[in-house]
Amino acid sequence: MTIRTVVLDFDGTCTDVEIEAQGFLRGYKAGLASLLGVPDVDDAWSTWERKVLAAPSDHGMVIGGRMVAPPVDLYLLATAVGPLVAPQLDDAETERLFKENYRFTETAFKEETKEVVEALTAAGVGLHVVTNSDSGTVSAKLDRLAPAGRDGIRLHGNARKFIVADPDRHAGHARFLSVPETVSIDGWQRPVYARRGLYFDALQSIWEETDTAPAETLVIGDVYELDLALPALLGCKTHLVPSPRTLDYERAGVAAHGGTCGPLREALGHL
Ligand SMILES: [Mg+2]
Numbered sequence: 001m002t003i004r005t006v007v008l009d010f011d012g013t014c015t016d017v018e019i020e021a022q023g024f025l026r027g028y029k030a031g032l033a034s035l036l037g038v039p040d041v042d043d044a045w046s047t048w049e050r051k052v053l054a055a056p057s058d059h060g061m062v063i064g065g066r067m068v069a070p071p072v073d074l075y076l077l078a079t080a081v082g083p084l085v086a087p088q089l090d091d092a093e094t095e096r097l098f099k100e101n102y103r104f105t106e107t108a109f110k111e112e113t114k115e116v117v118e119a120l121t122a123a124g125v126g127l128h129v130v131t132n133s134d135s136g137t138v139s140a141k142l143d144r145l146a147p148a149g150r151d152g153i154r155l156h157g158n159a160r161k162f163i164v165a166d167p168d169r170h171a172g173h174a175r176f177l178s179v180p181e182t183v184s185i186d187g188w189q190r191p192v193y194a195r196r197g198l199y200f201d202a203l204q205s206i207w208e209e210t211d212t213a214p215a216e217t218l219v220i221g222d223v224y225e226l227d228l229a230l231p232a233l234l235g236c237k238t239h240l241v242p243s244p245r246t247l248d249y250e251r252a253g254v255a256a257h258g259g260t261c262g263p264l265r266e267a268l269g270h271l
Contacts, residue, residue, distance in 0.1 A: 003237065003271050005212045006120055007203065009221035010131035010138050012073050013241050013264065014117070014145075016108045021074035023104035028078050031097045032086050041085050048084040049077065056247055057189035059084075061162055066193055068162045069225050072245045076223070102133075107141050112265045114147050121149025123271050125218075126210045130156045130202050132226070156202050161226040165197025175214075176200050179233045185256070188249035196230045203231065220267045224250035232257035239267040 011017055033041045052059040052071050059080040061069040071080040075098075082094050089097075120127050127149075131138050135157025142150060170176040179200075182191035207213060214235040221227020221240065228238040238259035240250060251261050260266065 001215045003125055003216060003218045005126045005128065005206060005210055005217040007206065007217060007219040007231065007236075008117075008120070008127065008129050009219075009223075009227045010129050010141075011075070011133055012222035012243065013220055013227070014109060014113045014129075015141075016110055017073045017075065018243070019108035020106045021078075023106055024101045025074055025078060027101035027104045028082065028097055031101060032082060032089075035089060035093065035097070036086055044085045045081060048081045052077065052080050052084070057249075063162055064164070066164055067190055068164060068193055069223060070247055070250075072223055072247060072250070073243065105137075107144060109141075109145055110264060112263065114145055116264050116268065117145070117147040117153070118149060119268055120271075121147065121152050123268075125271065126154070126206070126212070127152065128154045128156060128206050130159050130161075130199070130206075132159050132161055133157060154206075156206075159199055159202050161196050161199040161230075163196060163198045164193045165195045165200070169197055170195075170200070175204070175234065179230060183229065183233070183253075185249045185253050187252065188247075192225055192229055192253065194229050194233050196226075199226075199230055200234075203234070218267065218270045220264070222246075224253045228254055228259065232259055237270050239270060241267070 029041050029045060033039060056070050060067045060071050061076055061079045069076050071077040135155055138157055139155055142153060179194050181195055183194055184191055217236040219228055219231040219236045219238050222243060224240060228240060232238045238254055240254045240259060240261040241264045242261055254261055
């Protein structure tokens, strides 16, 4: 089926988080040290980071008691390591620290991003950037990238793809309920929670507005659980843009639904 709608993640998909997040990470660690009343947290951070990376299915972003994202980029790693370094802080404190320091994030587009975005807008598909990040921040970055067709790009910020829906919220919504609550993937020691309610709402609003369907939709992202698990189960085509931190279960999860994995440019092969 012809692709008519493209849903593009932003951080890590269009940008290089490894570069962008350095200022954030410095600020986040300094904030932790200051809350703990110590000069720095470097040693504790390194120790816990090693433990987290050695057992990634045991660590990650936890929301409402469920682990909803693996530690596969510097932001997600900070959400996993921070609370281990400072267990005496409550969730609200670490979340505030995260938000306070997100403003130190820099802008580092991948080399091929402009070319790929221009190819997508030129292909006549509806291009929708759906991101957990703040709309204003992402919009300013897109302005700076200044691709041809910029005005046609629709932006959906604060998507909160990490939120798992409570069962009542989508009661009676057949498309949503066709998605299993969890999926298990060989070699990954915990369930993947597939029913991301707010992400679904964003996708559904795109389909209603554009009169297109999941089967006509290509979703491009860099974190399988946040960006691609739900769309793949809804019948979308998916493309995972890997980083050196991408885990094998993410490649397996994407491949299980016929998705592809490779540099951003290779997503164009779906058109
Ligand atoms: Mg991302």
